[in-house]
Amino acid sequence: MTNHLTRRTLLAGGASALALGALAACSSPGRVRTGRSGARTVSYWLWDANQQPAYQAVADAFHRANPDITVRITQLGWNDYWTKLTAGFIAGTAPDVFTDHLTKFPQYADLDVLYRLDELDVTKGIRDDDYQSGLAELWKGRDGHRYGSPKDWDTIAMFYDQRAMAAAGVSAEELGALEWNPDDGGTFERMIAHLTVDTKGRRGDEPGFDKDHVAVYGLSSNGSGGDGFGQSTWSPFTGSTDWAYTNENPWGDRFRFDDRVVQDTLAWYYGLADKGYMAKYGVFSTTTGPEVQLAAGKCALSFNGSWMIGSYLGTEGLDVAVAPTPVGPSGRRASMFNGLGDSITKQAKDPEAAAAWVAFLGSDEAQRIVGERGIVFPARPAGTAAAVASFRERGLDVSAFTRQVEEDTTFLFPVTRNPADVQALFQPAFDDVYANGAPVSTLTGVNEQVNTLLALT
Structure with a gap:
């Protein structure tokens, strides 16, 4: 009875959680591969069309620093995004890395289709205090492991x-x-x-x-x-x-x-x-x-x-x-x-490259690039400051949003x-x-x- 209730419904898209769980068990790589050379590609999904240009700029900066790795970005609308992601997990066509949401990751983590970032060499150094207070902790599962790297925050x-x-x-x-x-x-x-x-x-x-x-x-x-x-x-x-x-x-x-x-x-x-x-x-x-x-x-x-x-x-x-x-x-x-995060799927063809991309997404450099575009508030303080300055240059005072964080009048999305x-x-x-x-x-x-x-x- 417990199993039936736990997996009665997967995320929007209607796929069977049992099928997804079975796929995860057979498709999960045993460990991160190292010592790769030559051209490498990381597939990355996001749903917000407004953010795609900013993240393409981040991908370009990442490629300049890592010439052997190319990030290919796919943007899908909110509803199609989760439907195709779920179908991708079942069919073996999920992206290497995707923008994750707090309402979604717990079930994916339970179904064992996500990498634990604290167990990958490149991402295990993510620290809670590198980000706005409380954001990084939200991406830890019931087992205490981290399944997402903080991306941005909102009020x-x-x-x-x-x-x-x-x-x-x-x-x-x-x-x-x-x-x-x-x-x-x-x-x-x-x-x-x-x-x-x-x-x-x-x-x-x-x-x-x-x-x-x-x-x-x-x-x-x-x-x-x-x-x-x-x-x-x-x-x-x-x-x-x-x-x-x-x-x-x-x-x-x-x-x-x-x-x-x-x-x-x-x-x-x-x-x-x-x-x-x-x-x-x-x-x-x-x-x-x-x-x-x-x-x-x-x-x-x-x-x-x-x-x-x-x-x-x-x-x-x-x-x-x-x-x-x-x-x-x-x-x-x-x-x-609330805040979004970046997660790595266990279908990633090159987990080491995927982890390098996620680590870069969570860096000051990347989050400043996003912040300067004036779309969202990146999770790192440096990225937030860049966003505030960008909005100010466009004539908008956004202190109504930031003061909630500064004055500690926020409450967390229920996980x-x-x-x-x-x-x-x-x-x-x-x-x-x-x-x-x-x-x-x-x-x-x-x-x-x-x-x-x-x-x-």
Whole structure:
């Protein structure tokens, strides 16, 4: 029974985990090969098209330092990426190295398809304190071994159009001083009410406001949040109550969505749609993200992650600026602190070359190259500083993102066993609350199912 529950569902793509596990057992090289010479190639996959040029520049720099090794980069969209990666593990066509995600690596590590970086000569020197605090530890499995090299980090903030705020009579100082609570929403709810405008020009805080015919929503909509633990939707609110997703992190074995504090917070958050301050489910298509809503003038404030800075900056006609997340009942603001990593598959044809590439990706040199492109915040402090300077040169103050790290107001993405199974249970439950108006209390039952799953594995 335990085996069935543990491997009932692999990652998005629907492949059998048992088949993947069997393949890993027969395809894993016994050790890193050394003493190779001549032309060598490392295949590397990533999903973000915006980052591909930066990583091609990194690959070019790596090749100059290692003329016998060429890195070939493949970029795939998010959904196709994980489907083809899973299929590749089964078919024996997986890349040598790939950009990994915290929601994915635990199951791959359990299935023994990833190298332990601390057991490879070239990557065993990765140190936790070389990176922003807490990032490197996240890539260690339950066995204490490292399965990913920190790549970048992200936090959440509020994007807005400065001209739209000026027209509404709202200053940057006001946005930076917002606070919220689950009882009346605090100054944050009053702000988004004021920024909401119906089709007849009445604001959400004015008499006669028509919540069923809204032209501009005060707050962007980005789905139920169930597909990423509310990372760019409700997590800044739940995080600022001092609530935590699991009993410990990483590798907690009990989720806590049955707590009253989180259910009260979520009831308030989803209730913003009932009041007309945030779009209800279905008003915008699934491809109309917060950045598109803001650019089109359909919303006034847009919660999103730092990985989206480039998209907002590149939007014509948008005079973008960023404000920090609001202060919550804990007396602090909060943001999820997440990060990507680079992992080496056991199908790597030349593990030594793959490890050399991963080690270079995690170096100051490589992360400065990425940082200077102004797309994401690289995991090393030197790379972060380069990114901040790049954004500043383009006219954007990104301190709303970096202050969360500097002021230690972050919390970590929950890392647990069987993340695909956990998400498969939680996501439809959150969708049901947002789309169908199901009571938030229904999360209690789902929480019990998830905890039972984790207890059996």
